Amino acid sequence: MMVELPITLMYAGLLGLLYFVLSVGVIRLRWRDRVGIGAGDSKDLKVAIRVHANFAEYVPLQVLFLALMELSGASTLLLHALGGLLFIARVCHPIGMHMTVGPSLPRMVGMGGTFIVLLLQAGYLIGYGVMAQL
Secondary structure: OOOOOHHHHHHHHHHHHHHHHHHHHHHHHHHHHOOOOOOOOOHHHHHHHHHHHHHHHHHHHHHHHHHHHHHHOOOHHHHHHHHHHHHHHHHHHHHHHHHOOOOOHHHHHHHHHHHHHHHHHHHHHHHHHHHHHO
């Protein structure tokens, strides 16, 4: 039996492309600054590494949650709202980080959106799990 997850697949693909762009950014800076491991003295490389790592820390779990929600029958509108917000947030985060390592509007939108999606997903999954047991 084949299980289809078209919404999750679309957002996983979009986020995968974004991860590729972030990866290429790190590689480009490693070549430019001639740094094989770590960040050396390059501030730009330190920022790029953190942006890349932050993405890797949050996005895989959230894509898994999106798939679980889709498998549980969550509404198409909710799935697109969460997937779309996550994608926008993950585009904004590196923009803000490259503007300044301090607070910036794009960085706040990026992390705020990421946290909103995470909390809504966790709430949905907890609620679905509880209701399925009743």
